[in-house]
Amino acid sequence: MPTIIEEGKDTIIFVTKEDHEAPSNAELVEEDPNDPYEERGLILPSGEINWNCPCLGGMASGPCGSEFKEAFSCFHYSKEEVKGSECLDQFRSMQECMQRYPELYPQEDEKDEKDKQEQATESGANAASEGQKDNDTTESEVKS
Amino acid sequence: MLKCRAVWRKLAPLARSASTQCRHNVKTALNNGRRQAFVPATHMSTGPAGGGGSENTLYVVLVGAACLGGGAYAYMTVRGDSKRYEERISELASRSAKEAPESQPPVAPEPEEAAPTSEESAPVAELSGETESASEAPTEPAVTSLPESAPAPEPVSAPLTLPSHAPYLLIGGGTASFAAARSIRARDPGAKVLIVTDEPNLPYMRPPLSKELWFSDDPSVTETLRFKQWNGKERSIYFQPSSFYVKPEELTSAENGGVAVLTGKKVIQMDVRGNKVKLDDDTEISYDKCLIGTGGVPRNLQVIEKAGDEVMNRTTLFRKIEDFKSLDNVSRNVKSITIIGGGFLGSELACALGRRSSETGLEVIQMFPEKGNMGKVLPEYLSNWTTEKVKKEGVRIVPEALVKSVAFKEDKLEILLKDGRQVKTDHIVAAVGLEPNVDLAKSAGLEVDSDFGGYRVNAELQARSNIWVAGDAACFYDIRLGRRRVEHHDHAVVSGRLAGENMTGANKPYWHQSMFWSDLGPDVGYEAIGIVDSSLPTVGVFAKATSKDTPKAATEQSGTGIRSESETEATAVTPVASSTPAPVMEHKDEYGKGVIFYLRDKVVVGIILWNVFNRMPIARKIIKDGEEHADLNEVAKLFNIHED
Numbered sequence: 001m002p003t004i005i006e007e008g009k010d011t012i013i014f015v016t017k018e019d020h021e022a023p024s025n026a027e028l029v030e031e032d033p034n035d036p037y038e039e040r041g042l043i044l045p046s047g048e049i050n051w052n053c054p055c056l057g058g059m060a061s062g063p064c065g066s067e068f069k070e071a072f073s074c075f076h077y078s079k080e081e082v083k084g085s086e087c088l089d090q091f092r093s094m095q096e097c098m099q100r101y102p103e104l105y106p107q108e109d110e111k112d113e114k115d116k117q118e119q120a121t122e123s124g125a126n127a128a129s130e131g132q133k134d135n136d137t138t139e140s141e142v143k144s
Numbered sequence: 145m146l147k148c149r150a151v152w153r154k155l156a157p158l159a160r161s162a163s164t165q166c167r168h169n170v171k172t173a174l175n176n177g178r179r180q181a182f183v184p185a186t187h188m189s190t191g192p193a194g195g196g197g198s199e200n201t202l203y204v205v206l207v208g209a210a211c212l213g214g215g216a217y218a219y220m221t222v223r224g225d226s227k228r229y230e231e232r233i234s235e236l237a238s239r240s241a242k243e244a245p246e247s248q249p250p251v252a253p254e255p256e257e258a259a260p261t262s263e264e265s266a267p268v269a270e271l272s273g274e275t276e277s278a279s280e281a282p283t284e285p286a287v288t289s290l291p292e293s294a295p296a297p298e299p300v301s302a303p304l305t306l307p308s309h310a311p312y313l314l315i316g317g318g319t320a321s322f323a324a325a326r327s328i329r330a331r332d333p334g335a336k337v338l339i340v341t342d343e344p345n346l347p348y349m350r351p352p353l354s355k356e357l358w359f360s361d362d363p364s365v366t367e368t369l370r371f372k373q374w375n376g377k378e379r380s381i382y383f384q385p386s387s388f389y390v391k392p393e394e395l396t397s398a399e400n401g402g403v404a405v406l407t408g409k410k411v412i413q414m415d416v417r418g419n420k421v422k423l424d425d426d427t428e429i430s431y432d433k434c435l436i437g438t439g440g441v442p443r444n445l446q447v448i449e450k451a452g453d454e455v456m457n458r459t460t461l462f463r464k465i466e467d468f469k470s471l472d473n474v475s476r477n478v479k480s481i482t483i484i485g486g487g488f489l490g491s492e493l494a495c496a497l498g499r500r501s502s503e504t505g506l507e508v509i510q511m512f513p514e515k516g517n518m519g520k521v522l523p524e525y526l527s528n529w530t531t532e533k534v535k536k537e538g539v540r541i542v543p544e545a546l547v548k549s550v551a552f553k554e555d556k557l558e559i560l561l562k563d564g565r566q567v568k569t570d571h572i573v574a575a576v577g578l579e580p581n582v583d584l585a586k587s588a589g590l591e592v593d594s595d596f597g598g599y600r601v602n603a604e605l606q607a608r609s610n611i612w613v614a615g616d617a618a619c620f621y622d623i624r625l626g627r628r629r630v631e632h633h634d635h636a637v638v639s640g641r642l643a644g645e646n647m648t649g650a651n652k653p654y655w656h657q658s659m660f661w662s663d664l665g666p667d668v669g670y671e672a673i674g675i676v677d678s679s680l681p682t683v684g685v686f687a688k689a690t691s692k693d694t695p696k697a698a699t700e701q702s703g704t705g706i707r708s709e710s711e712t713e714a715t716a717v718t719p720v721a722s723s724t725p726a727p728v729m730e731h732k733d734e735y736g737k738g739v740i741f742y743l744r745d746k747v748v749v750g751i752i753l754w755n756v757f758n759r760m761p762i763a764r765k766i767i768k769d770g771e772e773h774a775d776l777n778e779v780a781k782l783f784n785i786h787e788d
Contacts, residue, residue: 002777003688009681010523013777014688014734017786024781029769037655051330052645061329062388066400069333103385 049076062104064097306406307396309430310338312647313421315411315584316437317341319349319633320615320640322383324435325403327644334401335648338392340423342410345465346389348381351633353468354489355663357381358496366469381465414588416608433647436599436613437640440578440631445484447549448574454552459572462489471573475500478570479507482559484547485575486512486519488662491534493573495665498538509567510534511542511559517664521672522740522752523682529735530668537665542567578631580617593619596629603653605643612647614639622654624770625675625749632660657764671760674750674767676742685780686738686754739763739780746772748779759783 003014032038034045042053051060051069059068071094074087084091098105312328314321317339325337339347348369356371365371369381390402413422420430442461449456460471475481475497483490483497494510501508514520516527517534535541546562550572559567580598584590590607591600598619601607605620613620615636619629630639635658645652659673735754742750747770751763762782773779 002685007523007525010525011681011683012525013683013685013780015685015777015780015785016688019777020781020784020786022781024778026773026775026778026782027771028765028782029771037652039656052327052641054641056330058326058384058388061326061403062384063390063400063402065329066333101387103387 049073058104063101064094064105067094067097070094306392306427307336307338307404307429308427310336310395311432312337312435313429313431313433314339314435314437315421316435316439316615316617317343317345317347317405317407318437318439318615319347319383319636320437320439320618320643321435322347323637323640324437324612324614324644324647327641328648329401329403331645331648331650334399336395336398336401337403338395338429339403339405340409340411340421340429341405341407342424343464344407345382346386346405346407347383348465349383349633350463352381353465354462354492354496357468358472359499366472369465411584412587414584414590416588416590416611419610432610434611435640435643435647436584436607436611436617437615437636437643438581438583439616440580442574443577443579444574445547445550445576447547448572451550452552455550455557455572458552458557458570459574461574462493463578474571475506476504479505480509480569481506481571481573482509482511482557482567482569483573483575484511484559485573485577486510486514486517486543487521487575487577488518488660490573490575491517491530491664492662493575494539495534495537495663498534499665501538507540507569508538509540509542509569511545511547511561511567513544513546515543517541520678521676523678523684526684526735526740526754527678530664533665533668536667578616580619580629582617593627593629595619596627598629604646604651605639605654606646612643614643620654624657624768628675630658632658634658634660655768657767659760659764668755669757670752670754671757671763672750672752673760673763674742674748675744676750676752680742680744680750682740682742683776684735684738684740684754685777685785686735687785688734738785739783741776741779748773748776753783756783756785 002016002019005012005014040050040053042050042055044050049069049072059065062068067090071087071090074090075084078084078087080086099107312325312335314324314337318341321339321341325339328335328337341347352369352371356373357365357369360371362368362370370378371381372378388403390398390404392404392406395402395404410424411421412424414434415421418430419432419434420428421434422428442463444459444461448459460467460474462468462471471493481497483494490510490512494508497506497508500506510517512519514527515524516522516531518530519527521527522530531541531543542561542565544563545565547559548562549560551558551560556568556570557572559569559572561567582590582592582597582599585592585599588608588611590611592598593600596619598617599607599613601613601618601620603621603623605612605614605618607613616629616631618639619627620639621627638656638658639654642650642652642654642656657673659671661669661671663669737755739756740752740754741748742752748766751766753759753763766779766782
């Protein structure tokens with residue numbers, strides 16, 4: 001049983017692991033997936049890409065922003081069997097642009113950036129985890 | 145918009161050839177149409193009256209009318225197209241004419257830059273049909289955005305002028321402005337954003353100045369300003385290196401737009417009706433949309449300000465990079481530093497300097513009016529516990545201290561407190577709050593909030609039609625928590641991003657709740673969200689450290705559900721005993737990890753996650769719901785505090 005101590009207006013409760021074993025009966029309000037105010041993940045409910053997603057970092061806003069957007073849009077809307085296979089031109093011009101700014105786009109991380117994008121697309125498609133990821137990256141932006 | 149640009153770029157070469165084709169076709173169609181129109185006329189005037197003739201006539205009339213209609217439509221469309229085409233040409237011509245004198249020198253030493261941009265410049269060159277000047281226009285941005293490794297070869301011959309107009313003008317070069325710039329660029333492709341800051345630095349993040357930078361092993365950290373993140377990776381405090389930005393002089397002509405930072409210039413006046421600002425060097429910049437992100441200036445104690453130069457020269461007001469450098473230097477050269485202030489900044493600096501004291505023998509003193517560290521944030525029991533931890537970091541705490549006067553005597557600073565206590569020290573750091581910078585309010589006619597300070601803005605961070613305010617200087621309406629002003633880093637990021645979204649037409653209110661965090665030594669780290677004011681009633685749920693030790697039998701015997709550690713020592717504890725200090729003392733070491741809820745009218749308005757991490761989304765959800773919860777222990781279960 002939890003230990004409860006009252007210190008004036010402050011209440012202190014000590015709980016063991018067993019005390020918290022039973023699932024919570026606290027009621028949370030159901031999430032509205034179409035809430036216009038809510039901060040969105042990478043993919044908006046309409047299916048479009050949220051270029052302002054914190055998960056993209058500065059990719060869409062830097063000097064290579066337009067190249068990145070073109071490449072990523074092509075990839076996102078690609079319906080080929082190998083997704084994005086018709087987007088090689090766009091990815092190439094993006095890569096060329098990034099090579100001009102080695103400070104901003106470190107070369108050894110380039111492959112990681114692409115992997116991250118692909119990862120982001122896959123996880124962004126999952127609406128449930130959007131909020132979670134969004135917050136984590138805001139905080140990683142914050143903590144960093 | 146993006147797709148249009150992409151499509152346009154791809155179709156541009158086609159468009160040119162297509163338009164000539166079209167015009168060719170139309171000419172023939174027109175001629176045909178005219179000829180056809182003539183045919184029925186002549187036919188009708190000369191044709192015989194009668195059935196056969198009229199049927200034929202009708203057919204010819206219909207065909208003729210159709211051709212005429214089709215031809216006319218095609219002609220109108222192509223006319224519109226060619227008009228757009230002409231406009232584009234003239235625009236390019238005027239642009240290249242402006243740049244011709246400037247772009248000649250940079251293009252000469254760097255011809256190879258044309259190669260990677262040829263893909264981009266080719267369609268432009270085709271459209272324009274100009275010679276070198278047009279092809280130099282697209283290479284302009286490529287040249288300007290080269291990393292600034294060689295500032296010398298920059299052309300001095302042609303005078304580059306600062307922009308007189310910025311579509312997006314951001315006043316202040318801090319976190320809020322940078323977040324807004326990023327948001328604007330993400331949502332408005334090709335946007336031209338000008339940041340004006342009176343600091344000499346590019347935008348940087350502030351938290352490491354009082355945290356990570358002090359724990360770096362690198363002796364040159366004051367120069368590099370690099371630190372190790374929680375995930376092990378190293379980074380600079382600057383949000384982006386200088387190569388990310390466009391030079392202010394080149395902003396207007398940058399084809400894809402960009403973010404330019406004008407350093408060392410202060411905006412001193414704002415003309416809201418004329419949509420322009422005046423800088424301290426008398427230049428004027430007009431804008432379409434403006435963000436005020438002027439942050440604030442550290443407060444000082446009046447007694448210090450009145451104490452004279454000797455005292456002022458030995459006092460640090462900590463906020464900027466130069467303050468960090470100066471304090472780092474001071475801490476290596478004095479024997480005693482006193483921090484006045486027991487809030488976030490004061491406590492973090494005290495812990496950082498305290499850690500250094502073990503190596504250097506530096507005496508670190510911290511004094512504040514409250515009873516314990518973070519006294520205005522943490523409930524008393526937790527504030528006291530935290531103070532003990534700060535003491536363990538090597539800091540001498542002087543609580544309940546109100547400074548009466550400060551004097552410079554015998555090479556030392558003498559701080560006299562109102563209760564008679566005296567503290568002798570070499571250097572003072574005053575961390576007594578932030579004064580929001582509302583210098584522009586008067587000239588701009590903007591409202592200043594009397595309760596919280598700062599510019600008063602609505603829930604969408606708007607002060608007036610084209611003016612938004614974000615960050616420390618914004619007193620805004622939070623739909624959930626009411627009117628407030630927040631001085632935390634994540635709020636600057638969140639509000640800056642929101643302001644940027646609204647400057648590009650989003651019309652969204654402040655909804656995503658920002659958070660903050662602090663670390664006080666190796667044992668105490670917490671994240672918080674919402675309103676965490678210690679004057680509010682709180683409910684803290686902490687994980688019991690030694691739950692396995694306590695026998696269950698004793699719990700069942702007590703019956704009332706109140707259990708204390710003393711039971712293991714076979715001492716009976718009555719329900720009355722719980723309100724005495726004794727049980728609290730026994731739990732002294734038990735605030736290891738937990739969740740603290742701050743309540744206002746029974747609704748949770750603030751949450752602190754005490755040494756419990758990665759649960760912020762749950763906390764955010766609870767605040768957003770704004771529900772009354774009967775049993776907060778049940779709510780605490782959602783956080784799984786016993787897990788790691």
